[in-house]
Amino acid sequence: MAGKKLSPESQMIPHQVNPEWYLKSIKEPIFQTSTYKFDTAEEGEKFFQRVYGGKEHATGDRTKLIYSRFTYPNLISLESKFKHWDHGEDCAFFNTGMAAISTVFFSILKPGDLILKSEPIYGGSDSFIKGFLKSYGIEHVPFSPKDSMPRILKRIAGAKKKIKMAFIETPCNPTNDLIDIQMISEICDGFSRGKDTVPLVVDNTFLGPVGQRPADHGADLTVYSASKYIGGHGDLVAGVVSGKMNLIQDIKALRYSLGNMVEPNTAWLLNRSLETLKLRMDRQCESAELIADYLDSHSGIEKVKYLGLKKNLSKKELQIANNQCLTNGAMISFELKGGKPKAFKFLNSLSVIRLAVSLGGTESNASHPWTMSHSNVKEKDRKKWGITPGLVRLSVGVEDPTDLIRDIKKSLAKAGID
Numbered sequence: 001m002a003g004k005k006l007s008p009e010s011q012m013i014p015h016q017v018n019p020e021w022y023l024k025s026i027k028e029p030i031f032q033t034s035t036y037k038f039d040t041a042e043e044g045e046k047f048f049q050r051v052y053g054g055k056e057h058a059t060g061d062r063t064k065l066i067y068s069r070f071t072y073p074n075l076i077s078l079e080s081k082f083k084h085w086d087h088g089e090d091c092a093f094f095n096t097g098m099a100a101i102s103t104v105f106f107s108i109l110k111p112g113d114l115i116l117k118s119e120p121i122y123g124g125s126d127s128f129i130k131g132f133l134k135s136y137g138i139e140h141v142p143f144s145p146k147d148s149m150p151r152i153l154k155r156i157a158g159a160k161k162k163i164k165m166a167f168i169e170t171p172c173n174p175t176n177d178l179i180d181i182q183m184i185s186e187i188c189d190g191f192s193r194g195k196d197t198v199p200l201v202v203d204n205t206f207l208g209p210v211g212q213r214p215a216d217h218g219a220d221l222t223v224y225s226a227s228k229y230i231g232g233h234g235d236l237v238a239g240v241v242s243g244k245m246n247l248i249q250d251i252k253a254l255r256y257s258l259g260n261m262v263e264p265n266t267a268w269l270l271n272r273s274l275e276t277l278k279l280r281m282d283r284q285c286e287s288a289e290l291i292a293d294y295l296d297s298h299s300g301i302e303k304v305k306y307l308g309l310k311k312n313l314s315k316k317e318l319q320i321a322n323n324q325c326l327t328n329g330a331m332i333s334f335e336l337k338g339g340k341p342k343a344f345k346f347l348n349s350l351s352v353i354r355l356a357v358s359l360g361g362t363e364s365n366a367s368h369p370w371t372m373s374h375s376n377v378k379e380k381d382r383k384k385w386g387i388t389p390g391l392v393r394l395s396v397g398v399e400d401p402t403d404l405i406r407d408i409k410k411s412l413a414k415a416g417i418d
């Protein structure tokens with residue numbers, strides 16, 4: 001193995017950051033403590049100098065352990081492992097995905113700034129940008145997955161200001177539309193001047209770390225709702241951002257102040273989940289392919305959007321998928337003939353698949369974006385983005401795909417969709 005780097009999935013298996021912290025146990029304990037004892041006052045002084053001085057120190061360094069809002073062993077092992085998936089220089093975990101996303105915005109932007117933003121995006125991020133950030137004087141220029149580079153540049157020029165950051169979600173929630181990460185990275189580079197860079201932030205929640213590595217295509221930061229594939233068992237909420245060291249250092253400093261880091265019990269669960277991340281996601285993607293094929297062959301379904309259904313992708317989408325997506329994911333969106341009444345009947349008839357929002361867990365969930373996750377988006381925007389009353393979003397879990405297909409078939413029949 002000499003000279004050969006371990007693959008990310010091997011690096012997710014527990015390793016002892018500092019064996020003395022764990023009594024050499026194979027699985028690390030939960031460090032359910034708010035603070036750590038100093039041997040002397042001099043030691044306390046030295047530890048604080050390191051934390052507030054921002055000095056880099058070794059991962060297993062005892063000087064990191066002061067108070068759990070700064071860091072603690074479960075968080076250190078989590079962050080030292082996860083960054084390998086994304087090819088990030090460092091990463092920071094938060095108590096929710098929205099905490100990760102909002103802290104990234106606050107760390108980079110100030111009132112009066114302008115950002116570039118793709119549409120559609122998750123409803124929570126959308127209302128944060130259009131409501132909260134706007135009230136702080138931060139405006140945005142929207143663009144759609146169909147827009148070309150000249151068109152996006154024209155939109156920015158129309159705002160008569162330079163952009164300070166770009167935020168994109170690809171594949172988009174819930175439509176599975178794709179955005180070319182490299183193209184947006186080039187736009188950001190065009191507005192960067194020396195050290196004054198314009199970071200590109202990509203929400204990679206929908207494909208997850210196994211399905212896409214935005215950093216390889218020019219993203220400076222990659223954010224996730226870790227409540228989804230990363231946690232993966234539908235039993236926690238968390239968020240993470242990975243990427244360039246200098247940006248993550250600023251984000252961690254802000255996290256100290258906001259106090260919105262993930263807590264020890266959840267960090268322990270996330271460490272456990274990382275061990276099976278690839279295994280779970282591989283299975284989920286395999287099952288999703290079978291289910292998407294079934295849905296696509298059903299006459300009662302208007303349209304199925306799934307990255308594995310290549311014939312349903314445009315030429316541009318196909319090119320982007322081949323270039324930047326490592327898997328087809330496990331998220332399927334499909335349009336039922338008969339709109340909201342049929343969609344509700346179908347959802348109410350499911351028994352194996354749960355009628356619930358969230359995604360990426362071991363359990364399969366189906367939801368209705370029009371009235372649920374995206375109901376806070378203006379109706380005209382939902383329509384423009386292809387979020388229609390007949391649209392159903394399905395997150396495929398690890399159950400036997402035959403059972404899932406049987407559940408879908410039965411529920412379509414019960415809803416009178418033949």
Ligand SMILES: Cc1ncc(COP(=O)(O)O)c(C=O)c1O
Nearest residue numbers: 096097098122173205225227238
């Ligand atoms: C794409 C995407 N980004 C961010 C979030 C927010 O994450 P959380 O619910 O963990 O705060 C979600 C939640 O559904 C999401 O789907």
